[in-house]
Amino acid sequence: MAGIIMGARVAAMRHHPVAAATSDPWWVKGIVLTLGLSFVALFLVLPTCVVFHEAFRRGFGVYQQALQDDVTRRAIFLTLTVSAIVVPLNTIFGLAAAWCVSRFQFRGKRLLVSLIELPLWVSPVIGGLIYVLLFGAQGIFGPWLQTYNIQIIFALPGIVLATLFVTFPFVARTIIPQMEAQGYAEEEAALTLGASGWRTFFLITLPKIKWSLIYGIILCNARSMGEFGAVSVVSGHIRGRTNTIPLQIEILYNEYQFAAAFAVASLLCLLAILTLMMKTWNEWHTEKQLLLAQEAFHQESIP
Amino acid sequence: MKRRFPHRVLPGFSLTLGYTVFYLSLIVLLPFAALFIKSCGGTWSHFYEVVTDPRVVASYKLSFGLAFVAALINGFFGVLLAWALVRYDFPGRRLADALVDLPFALPTAVAGISLTAIYAPNGVIGSLFAYDHWLGSWFAPGTSLNVWLSATSFASYLGRDGLRISFTSLGILIALTFIGLPFVVRTVQPVIADLSLEYEEAAACLGATRWYTLRRVVLPGLLPSILAGITMAFGRAVGEYGSVVFISGNMPYKTEITPLLIIMKLEEFDYIGAADIGLVMLAASFGIVLLANAIQHWGARKLGRVS
Numbered sequence: 182m183a184g185i186i187m188g189a190r191v192a193a194m195r196h197h198p199v200a201a202a203t204s205d206p207w208w209v210k211g212i213v214l215t216l217g218l219s220f221v222a223l224f225l226v227l228p229t230c231v232v233f234h235e236a237f238r239r240g241f242g243v244y245q246q247a248l249q250d251d252v253t254r255r256a257i258f259l260t261l262t263v264s265a266i267v268v269p270l271n272t273i274f275g276l277a278a279a280w281c282v283s284r285f286q287f288r289g290k291r292l293l294v295s296l297i298e299l300p301l302w303v304s305p306v307i308g309g310l311i312y313v314l315l316f317g318a319q320g321i322f323g324p325w326l327q328t329y330n331i332q333i334i335f336a337l338p339g340i341v342l343a344t345l346f347v348t349f350p351f352v353a354r355t356i357i358p359q360m361e362a363q364g365y366a367e368e369e370a371a372l373t374l375g376a377s378g379w380r381t382f383f384l385i386t387l388p389k390i391k392w393s394l395i396y397g398i399i400l401c402n403a404r405s406m407g408e409f410g411a412v413s414v415v416s417g418h419i420r421g422r423t424n425t426i427p428l429q430i431e432i433l434y435n436e437y438q439f440a441a442a443f444a445v446a447s448l449l450c451l452l453a454i455l456t457l458m459m460k461t462w463n464e465w466h467t468e469k470q471l472l473l474a475q476e477a478f479h480q481e482s483i484p
Numbered sequence: 485m486k487r488r489f490p491h492r493v494l495p496g497f498s499l500t501l502g503y504t505v506f507y508l509s510l511i512v513l514l515p516f517a518a519l520f521i522k523s524c525g526g527t528w529s530h531f532y533e534v535v536t537d538p539r540v541v542a543s544y545k546l547s548f549g550l551a552f553v554a555a556l557i558n559g560f561f562g563v564l565l566a567w568a569l570v571r572y573d574f575p576g577r578r579l580a581d582a583l584v585d586l587p588f589a590l591p592t593a594v595a596g597i598s599l600t601a602i603y604a605p606n607g608v609i610g611s612l613f614a615y616d617h618w619l620g621s622w623f624a625p626g627t628s629l630n631v632w633l634s635a636t637s638f639a640s641y642l643g644r645d646g647l648r649i650s651f652t653s654l655g656i657l658i659a660l661t662f663i664g665l666p667f668v669v670r671t672v673q674p675v676i677a678d679l680s681l682e683y684e685e686a687a688a689c690l691g692a693t694r695w696y697t698l699r700r701v702v703l704p705g706l707l708p709s710i711l712a713g714i715t716m717a718f719g720r721a722v723g724e725y726g727s728v729v730f731i732s733g734n735m736p737y738k739t740e741i742t743p744l745l746i747i748m749k750l751e752e753f754d755y756i757g758a759a760d761i762g763l764v765m766l767a768a769s770f771g772i773v774l775l776a777n778a779i780q781h782w783g784a785r786k787l788g789r790v791s
Contacts, residue, residue: 203684205694210572217565218580223609224662225583228598229590231608235601274507281500295773296508302769304723305592306743310750310762311515314522319755321518346511369493378495400589407591409726414747427593427726434597434730443601446594453589461582 232450235443247433247441248448255421256429257448262337263425264405267344271401275352276394280382282353283360284368298354300347308346309414312339335417340425343411348404355397356390359467363389396463403456407449519766522759534760543742548768550653551721554660555668559714562668563706569669570676584669587662592726599659600731603649614646623647640738651733656741659727664717671713675706708783712776719772723765 205213237244247253278297282290300308314320316333326333333339367389371381387394409427416423424432426445433442523531534540568574569581587595603610611617615624623630623642633642641648649655679702687697725743732739742765749758 203681203688204571209694213564213568214572214574217561217568220561220565220665221580221583224658224665225586227602227608228595228662229586231598231602232594235598274504277500277507278504280496281504284494285497285501287497287501293504293508295777296512297504299512302719302723302773304725304743304765304769306723306725306746307519307762307766310746310758311519313750314755314759315515315518317755319753321521342511346515349507349511365494372493372495382496403589403591407594409591409593409596410743413725414750427591430593430597431730439601442597446591446597449591449594453586453591453594456589457582457585460585461578 229450229454232443232446235439236447239440243440244444244447247438247444250441252421252424253429253433253441253445256424256426256445259337259340259423260406260425263340263344264402266341267348267405268398268402270345271349271405272352272394272398274349275356275397275401278353279356279360279390280386283357284365297350300350305347305408305410306414308411309343312342312346312415334415335419335423337423339415340412340423343415344405344408347408347411348401351401351404352394352397355400356393359390359393360386392463392466396459399456399459403452406452516766519759519762522755523763526756526760530756531760534757535764539736539740540742540745540761542737543740543745544764546653546656546738546740547722547742550657551660551664551718551724554657554664554721555714555718557657557661558664558668558717559710562665562713562717563672563710566669566672566676570673585666587664588666592663592724593730595662596659596727596730599662599727600650600655603655603658603731605643605646605648605650607650610646610649613649617646620646650731651739653732653739655731655733656728656739659731660721660724663724663727664721667716667720668710668713671716672706672709675709679705708779708786712779712783715772715776715779719769719776722768722772 278293281287282294282297313334315322316326316339317323318327318334320334333342367385368381371385372378376384406425407427408425409431412425413428413431416425416428418424418428418432420432426449430442430445430449433439433445526534565580565584569577569584600607602608605611605614613620613623615621621627623633623646625642630642633639641652641654649658683701683705684697687701688694692700723743725741725747728741729744732741732744734740734744742761746758746761746765749755749761
């Protein structure tokens with residue numbers, strides 16, 4: 182047996198006798214890292230860099246001009262309006278769903294969790310389609326809406342509904358694991374001491390989940406601003422009126438205004454990068470909290 | 485019922501559950517009911533005619549086939565990446581870890597135009613496959629590879645000046661691979677982190693080589709999560725629209741994905757046809773969800789028995 186152990190492994194064993202049995206030889210590490218990181222570079226880093234490269238290829242002036250275009254401005258305003266409506270609604274839903282899923286046991290809980298995750302599975306096009314079938318001109322409520330002259334499809338309400346559908350899982354999914362992991366001993370203590378339910382929620386629960394909640398809101402916001410498939414179905418692509426930022430990118434791209442399309446795309450790309458930074462910060466913060474809690478536990482248990 | 489679920493100390497159960505169910509009914513259940521009602525508005529024969537139309541069937545083959553291949557590619561690279569992120573220490577590990585979630589955060593339209601630009605004939609990577617470049621020269625007319633490819637169904641990739649990636653099914657495959665990457669990594673990563681090193685140490689003590697340990701001790705523990713991750717990536721890729729529509733070129737029977745056909749039916753105001761195809765896709769999605777859940781359930785039971 183000893184004969185086939187390579188020199189490098191013997192050297193490693195001398196320093197860490199255990200590590201050699203559980204770590205891979207250097208050449209395996211090399212191959213795995215090369216393959217994995219080239220995949221990351223090719224599929225994740227390159228597309229991000231290309232967005233900025235194409236956006237600035239014709240100079241900063243063209244970039245600025247593209248963002249100052251009137252139709253683009255309106256698209257940005259519409260997108261901000263939509264996410265200003267969608268994000269608060271989905272945040273309240275996320276908090277309510279997380280409270281009942283993570284704090285209670287009840288029949289049908291698994292079904293409820295699957296329903297909450299449904300939009301992650303269903304094609305975004307179907308997310309738009311269902312509202313067209315419901316509120317479109319030939320939809321189920323279509324004739325009724327027409328007699329009262331209410332416009333939902335090809336207007337702001339339709340875009341809001343489609344975006345609500347696609348983005349409602351994100352806040353709930355981000356905070357449920359943390360709320361389940363944290364348990365509710367502190368909440369019970371507060372209630373025993375006479376605090377009301379709402380007071381407990383605002384003073385105990387909310388501070389405990391603060392960072393994941395903020396990350397969930399930012400992720401929900403990024404997704405609502407970037408939603409393309411579902412919104413594309415319900416918006417009708419009316420220039421300057423029902424075009425959100427992603428739809429404006431599509432129009433510019435199809436009109437061969439590549440620099441302008443990538444300039445607008447770079448805004449959403451920046452938002453995505455910000456979201457990832459927030460996620461990393463949130464994870465780092467959670468890890469630190471966990472370490473502090475463990476240290477406190479050890480100090481208490483060792484007199 | 486009462487014995488199974490003991491008295492609830494915390495308040496707000498009926499309020500939060502009621503609100504959650506109300507919101508879900510409004511946003512999800514009611515519209516889905518509309519999908520069924522609209523689809524049932526047509527007759528059975530009409531439904532059958534729509535969903536088995538040759539053009540629609542060609543789109544199923546494309547969407548499901550490419551989603552499957554993309555999920556397998558993600559399975560391979562995703563496991564390598566998850567392993568590297570958990571087990572190896574290398575500069576930029578945190579950055580790579582954060583970047584894995586990029587396809588979640590980056591809007592699909594942005595990914596779509598960016599990938600199209602990269603793989604277009606004049607793009608960063610597309611230009612490498614021009615026939616006068618050394619990479620593309622392998623496929624140049626007259627080479628044995630070119631002759632062989634021309635005779636197969638891959639002939640459509642051979643363009644006039646080089647190998648075509650954007651605006652062919654190869655481009656769709658790349659977009660679907662991009663979309664599915666986080667699913668495999670994020671499903672496998674926590675399982676690798678939870679693997680206790682003791683099993684590997686024990687295997688080594690008993691005289692197993694590292695390769696044998698990986699194959700017979702580590703891999704069986706990871707298998708359920710790998711399969712679940714691949715299934716999720718597959719499910720996501722089947723319905724993907726935004727990133728594909730730019731890079732695919734949308735040629736009937738060749739590079740038309742199923743979600744695009746739904747949109748085309750809607751643009752022709754053929755609501756029933758759109759609902760029919762939507763119903764087929766929805767049924768497929770539910771099947772994939774059930775499969776992924778079953779795999780995860782099986783994995784949890786398997787791990788439970790081992791420890």
